[in-house]
Amino acid sequence: MNLIPKNHPEHSWSEFVAIAKASSHSVKDFEVAFAKFMNAPYAISFPHCRVAIRAALETLAPKAPDVALTSYSCIVVPHAVVLAGKTPRFFDIDLDSFNTSFERMHHSIDDKLGTILTTHMYGTAVTIPKSINDIRRPLLLIEDSALALHRPFQPKSPYLKSVTVYSFDFNKILSTIYGSMLVTHDPESAKALNEWKLNNLRPVPIAEQIKFIPKLLACKTLFDPTAYSAFNHFRELPILNQHFESRNFKGPSFPITATYELMPFQGMLGLSQLAIAHELIDRRHYWARKYHDSLSDTAGIQLMPWQAQSHYSHFPVLILNGHRDALRADLRRSGIELGQTLDYAVTDIDYYRPFKFSGFSQSEKAGREMVNLPNYPSMTESRFESIVASLKSWLWKNSSPNARSA
Numbered sequence: 001m002n003l004i005p006k007n008h009p010e011h012s013w014s015e016f017v018a019i020a021k022a023s024s025h026s027v028k029d030f031e032v033a034f035a036k037f038m039n040a041p042y043a044i045s046f047p048h049c050r051v052a053i054r055a056a057l058e059t060l061a062p063k064a065p066d067v068a069l070t071s072y073s074c075i076v077v078p079h080a081v082v083l084a085g086k087t088p089r090f091f092d093i094d095l096d097s098f099n100t101s102f103e104r105m106h107h108s109i110d111d112k113l114g115t116i117l118t119t120h121m122y123g124t125a126v127t128i129p130k131s132i133n134d135i136r137r138p139l140l141l142i143e144d145s146a147l148a149l150h151r152p153f154q155p156k157s158p159y160l161k162s163v164t165v166y167s168f169d170f171n172k173i174l175s176t177i178y179g180s181m182l183v184t185h186d187p188e189s190a191k192a193l194n195e196w197k198l199n200n201l202r203p204v205p206i207a208e209q210i211k212f213i214p215k216l217l218a219c220k221t222l223f224d225p226t227a228y229s230a231f232n233h234f235r236e237l238p239i240l241n242q243h244f245e246s247r248n249f250k251g252p253s254f255p256i257t258a259t260y261e262l263m264p265f266q267g268m269l270g271l272s273q274l275a276i277a278h279e280l281i282d283r284r285h286y287w288a289r290k291y292h293d294s295l296s297d298t299a300g301i302q303l304m305p306w307q308a309q310s311h312y313s314h315f316p317v318l319i320l321n322g323h324r325d326a327l328r329a330d331l332r333r334s335g336i337e338l339g340q341t342l343d344y345a346v347t348d349i350d351y352y353r354p355f356k357f358s359g360f361s362q363s364e365k366a367g368r369e370m371v372n373l374p375n376y377p378s379m380t381e382s383r384f385e386s387i388v389a390s391l392k393s394w395l396w397k398n399s400s401p402n403a404r405s406a
């Protein structure tokens with residue numbers, strides 16, 4: 001049976017030819033090209049976005065220990081905060097963007113708060129107000145753009161340091177299987193971060209480099225709807241799962257790959273992916289617009305308002321009335337995988353409960369009710385039609401008679 005995947009890395013056969021030409025300057029070439037793409041002077045590669053966040057906190061953050069961040073993000077983000085010796089100060093989200101308002105974090109600045117980590121969740125940009133430049137105490141601003149490719153904010157205050165981090169994990173907009181880039185406009189910050197890398201990262205061992213080609217082959221072939229059904233069946237087996245799951249929900253720790261530099265193969269792959277970045281974003285936008293238009297009047301779900309500037313790494317939908325799990329199970333039987341990318345509020349993960357000082361009702365609702373509809377660039381019109389038809393038909397069959405007659 002075919003299974004339409006919730007996401008799909010977009011690799012082409014020509015990338016296998018490209019990575020065969022990898023050399024000792026491929027990673028540097030990717031850094032230079034990425035900086036140009038972002039219209040910024042410095043781009044520094046990292047093995048994971050979480051490592052870039054940790055490095056920024058360890059090298060650039062003021063002494064004040066607290067880091068303001070969203071309670072609705074990947075668990076590895078607060079892990080980076082804790083591993084850098086800082087203290088997370090969580091903020092709830094708004095469901096019309098899945099983002100935490102920057103103003104709310106900005107207004108909470110006090111003697112203990114040294115960093116604001118703002119996240120462009122699901123590709124929707126948080127607006128950073130120009131008033132942040134009026135600040136008169138040291139502040140580090142980290143833009144978590146793991147799920148977007150927005151250009152970085154450029155600070156204008158001598159008190160403000162700013163970096164933007166991007167992820168190239170296999171399920172992100174660009175994929176180097178795993179990988180990340182940090183972008184900044186500040187030469188001193190770039191120097192300090194490059195020194196951090198020299199002290200903390202090492203080249204990938206040759207045995208691991210050799211495994212890269214089969215991993216790319218897996219990403220190219222296993223996410224195709226025909227192969228995906230079988231692959232997914234075995235995915236939870238530890239031997240496969242270790243290649244696709246790098247998060248630890250028990251406590252702050254990172255996988256071994258967090259100690260590696262980006263490898264030349266990844267540099268070449270990054271260059272190839274960057275060459276089609278605009279096309280990939282346009283396609284995600286295209287599917288998002290179609291989903292939005294097709295589903296906006298559907299009962300039983302809640303969409304976020306249309307976000308024209310979003311890169312739509314995901315198309316999130318809230319499934320109301322406690323129906324999420326049943327819907328996912330039934331659609332999966334009909335050959336459609338609905339993701340639940342973030343099915344938790346960080347503040348409800350045991351390790352972070354001691355940091356839960358207020359209510360996080362919107363993050364918890366998102367964790368309970370969110371699904372993301374398949375919106376990968378190479379999806380076809382007929383698959384799109386079948387997803388929308390199956391979703392609408394399920395919601396209609398499972399709605400109350402009152403809702404149906406409304």
Ligand SMILES: Cc1ncc(COP(=O)(O)O)c(C=O)c1O
Nearest residue numbers: 048049050073074144146167169
């Ligand atoms: C919002 C956000 N930030 C950071 C990360 C971490 O990225 P990486 O896996 O490259 O460390 C993720 C991972 O999914 C994410 O969703």
